[in-house]
Amino acid sequence: MVIIPPMQRLTTQRQAILDLINTSNRHWDAEEVNRELSDRGQPVGIATVYRGLTALDEAGLISSVQLADRKRYERADKSHHDHMVCVECGSIEEFSHHKIEALQEAAAQEKGFELTGHQLVLFGRCAACTGVKK
Amino acid sequence: MVIIPPMQRLTTQRQAILDLINTSNRHWDAEEVNRELSDRGQPVGIATVYRGLTALDEAGLISSVQLADRKRYERADKSHHDHMVCVECGSIEEFSHHKIEALQEAAAQEKGFELTGHQLVLFGRCAACTGVKK
DNA sequence: GGTGGAATGATAACCATTATCATTACCACC
DNA sequence: GGTGGTAATGATAATGGTTATCATTCCACC
Known part of the structure; x- marks a missing residue:
């Protein structure tokens, strides 16, 4: 719209x-x-x-x-990646895993889905925050 | 907050x-x-x-x-799954792929991330919409 | 140097969600 | 069965990120 x-x-x-x-x-x-x-x-x-x-x-x-x-x-001038967000401090880290991408494509095909994009966000506590946990 | x-x-x-x-x-x-x-x-x-x-x-x-x-x-009474959203008609389909889950965990550990959750959404055109495409 | 479409920017409007707050429902206990 | 305390309700206002409006400005090109 x-x-x-x-x-x-x-x-x-x-x-x-x-x-x-x-x-x-x-x-x-x-x-x-x-x-x-x-x-x-x-x-x-x-x-x-x-x-x-x-x-x-x-x-x-x-x-x-x-x-x-x-x-x-x-x-935009980097290779494709997804994001991890720290639920504690809000910091954002990037990661990429080509196998995950490939499996997404497979899952889509299984359902007759023509994939145009995806969004993967992992939530958790980053290394720094798990370290200083009280 | x-x-x-x-x-x-x-x-x-x-x-x-x-x-x-x-x-x-x-x-x-x-x-x-x-x-x-x-x-x-x-x-x-x-x-x-x-x-x-x-x-x-x-x-x-x-x-x-x-x-x-x-x-x-x-x-809530179903097994874990993620979602595919059709960008054309808005319909939502579910899928699950235990390998993707496992790889997410692996990616998180690689970064020292303590995973608490994730969100994966695939976007594309569903079978129905690719069929009736003009 | 004029003309038309694109972009700007101040501001209003949108819209999903959350906060406020007076009222009501429910529970434990006398 | 009354009573006090806390949770929940619901109408409504407020919030906050984003988009629409619209008069003005910019730019390319004739």
Whole structure:
């Protein structure tokens, strides 16, 4: 239902968003991008940030993950991976397992499903948090 | 941050919610439960539905999946499974693959992660929708 | 240098969910 | 069977992330 017009121009604002994400290893949500760009002296309106993120994602220039409440964005120039989220501190780690991917494809075929994407998130306690557990 | 008090009483309203979900194979969201119970002549306030669903889920009497925007609930008396969502018609199919589960555990251990849960959703086109594709 | 479509940004609206709070239901115990 | 305390209800307001609106600005191209 949501209409996402294809990106026609890589404007200054979108370039700023793209640079921010490309030069970091973090997972950003819209609000964080908005605040960080303000801090860096090139403020971009929150609505523009949302549209920019969606457009850049659509264009394949960045990639996204839906994590619980908010959607987060990260660099696209890495190999495919999934995410582990620490339920204690909220940190996000990445992992990839080609066998899991292959099995997903198999499971889909079994059901006559034409797979277009997937989302796998593991929840748990990260190494740091299990270490300092009281 | 969200405080979920343990369920102390299985009230009439919660019993109604539980019965509705237990006697169906569907995945319900709060609004649907609210509407269906109204239609059946035993209306339950929307806030109560939300609280009831959360409490029943906490108590393990039903189970839940976070699908994109809304959270959905289903019977708990089945073996563990994950979900495939048709991006065309929205239908939800279930599948399970014990090897995928095992590999998830392996991936977590590799990172020193203490796994507490996971969520795997496959997106694609279901058999029916690929069949009638124009 | 004018014109039309794309993008911006401030702000309002949306929508699923949660909080508030007065009222009601239920339980334990006298 | 009354009574006090706690849980649950339900109408409604509030929250919070995201999207829509719309006047304005930007940019490519004739």
